[in-house]
Amino acid sequence: MNNNLKSPVNIPVEKIRPFEGHPYKVLDNEEMNSLIDSIQQKGVISPIVVRPLENTDDEYEIISGHRRLRASVKAGLETVPALIYAVSRDEAAVMLVDSNLHREHILPSEKAFAYKLKYDALKSQGKRTDLTLRQIVPKSDSNRTLSVIGESMGDGYKTVERYIRLTNLIPELLNMMDEDKIALSVGVELSFLDEQMQYDLLRVIEELECTPSYSQAWHMHRDFNEGTLTIESMENTLASEKPNQKPMCKVPIEKLQKIAPKVKDKDFEDFVLKACEHYYKYLQRQRSRDRDAR
Helix, strand or coil: CCCCCCCCEEEEHHHEECCCCCCCCCCCCHHHHHHHHHHHHHCCCCCEEEEECCCCCCCEEEEECHHHHHHHHHCCCCEEEEEECCCCHHHHHHHHHHHHCCCCCCCHHHHHHHHHHHHHHHHHHCCCCCCCCCCCCCCCHHHHHHHHHHHCCCCCHHHHHHHHHHHHCCHHHHHHHHCCCCCHHHHHHHCCCCHHHHHHHHHHHHHHCCCCCHHHHHHHHHHHHHCCCCHHHHHHHHHCCCCCCCCCCCCCHHHHHHHCCCCCHHHHHHHHHHHHHHHHHHHHHHHHHHHHHC
16 A cells, blocks of 8 residues: 555545445434534544545545544535545455444444455455464355454354345344344344345234244245245244243333333333332222222
């Protein structure tokens, strides 16, 4: 990477393009609002990282700092400080993934697409990946590449492979994984269903208001491979009681919000339990009064 500029340069925000296939979500949430406030008060403290786009005179593709760039735009800045690296797209992809994988909060979908992006980049570069491995080197070139990707995160090549499988899930099922409604192992099994079957399954999930267990997902994967998976069979599979399944009390969140609009979503379980406890004590007092009145 000779010819790289090591000092930050102020670049107009309209000259910076997003990285195509960027795997990390940039959300307009409280953290973003805090970042906007910080930039408005102190400016962009840490420069973003970009690379010059091929076949253009003065346009750049962002490698690291997507949240900072978005916050800068929303804060009204016309330019942002940036470090310019003259690297190829494959090199940029590896840099992008490595600069974000160690974040405190990373969603399963983000990790899946990050691993896929880095895997494709390393395979495209055709570099020997077995020379840098400290773990047992798998036999195939593909598995050696997967091992390199997961080593910095402590993931073996099979774990990396499982995450990359998740990129075959439809967005709605991926969102359910990000919301902890579907486990990683379940998502991997469902990723082998084709797109239409996944959307059929999604409708069944919504109608029955339940998600598949690993065993149920495994059976659907097997039935799909055998050509016997249908909407009816998915309904029968999900309707069957899971091992050690306990009765669940489900209350629409909208109803609770009408009763307690100031309670945060994460506190509703505690709120409901305390409300039930209070009502139970009320009923006990009522029964005691009724006995005394006889």
